[in-house]
Amino acid sequence: MVGFIIGRGGEQITRIQLESGCKIQIAADSGGLMERPCSLTGTPESIEQAKRLLIQIVDRCRNGPGFHGEGEGGASVQEMLIPASKVGLVIGRGGDTIKQLQERAGVKMMMIQDGPMPTGADKPLRISGDPYKVQVKNTQEQMVQT
Template sequence: RAVITEEFKVPDKMVGFIIGRGGEQISRIQIESGCKIQIAPDSGGMPERPCVLTGTPESIEQAKRLLGQIVDRCRNGPGFHNDVDGNSTIQEILIPASKVGLVIGKGGETIKQLQERTGVKMIMIQDGPLPTGADKPLRITGDAFKVQQAREMVLEIIREKDQADFRGVRSDFSARMGGGSIEVSVPRFAVGIVIGRNGEMIKKIQNDAGVRIQFKPDDGISSERVAQVMGLPDRCQHAAHIISELILTAQERDGFGSMAVARGRGRGRGDWSVGTPGGMQEITYTVPADKCGLVIGKG
């Protein structure tokens, strides 16, 4: 099958929804369609942002269909409303449950300062059917440019907190283990495979190699996520080798053979045994919900 490349445009303000939290949504689309999707870093001020789709004609059409479904859901949902009074725009962004208090601030001080600095109105939607501890929508209303500016400031607050937490965890673990750390680049489509269902795969890698692995904060744009591997140098290299094997297996399966894999030196291609009886190899794959019956079969 010939592999082709095609450009497909999506509304700029919906890119965050298309990528999804931690890149989960776009990874799912790539796995289900078999098409590689690269979203441009910005729209250049235009209302639409280009995406580059790479794959067979069939996989590209499937990816376009799935992307179109997400765009339609966003348009019909509460997240985006334009020209409320001819001049204003309303945009909602989903704030992780663990960061809601951070964005609001003590006594509402942070959200108040954000509103004063940007000239917009912000409301954290706390009521509704969402359970306690769930992510909350933050509604931002105002001039389109100011709304975008306020959105970036909120995301920057969250990023700074994530990076501070990450540095603290890394320093603490490295100090206890007496080691350093290396970085491993993981293509977005393979992040779910490396983490595994309920985090099972990444736990196995950590236990097998004797390291700590943590993904750096997601910028929501890059085609790769960076995993920080912390521990003794030889153990870090062993973990990087395992991750590279999982990525290569996923690339061969999904037809992404030309994509870059891990940074750092491995010890050559080989099977990774996770301690199953008889030295058998065990690899966890993420199967789309609508394909489970096909994989299991009748009975």
């Protein structure tokens, strides 16, 4: 969910900080855990406001309508690891391959590049959309057929 919280170009986290008056810092590394530490600095009121805004984003991504306001119904999000040597093949020239995969599978796909990753490390591919279509098994079958 870190990518959703930060937003494109940091827009989302900047908005949350301005609205709440709270400084938000998300750890660059999860230390191998599923979650990343997040530090909130400010008055008790601003921290509570920031928490509310963060929870709204997470709830919207997990349960809310569509993905970033697109589509209908509840969205599902899963990630699968792509070997670093294959990332270029999945994306394709000018993003053509990943666009075709998205159209064929009926999902949204985004290669996650946030945070420092060791050279050669597998990259997470975030797949979101209709829960049935997002199932990694179904999406992998679509990718293999391409």
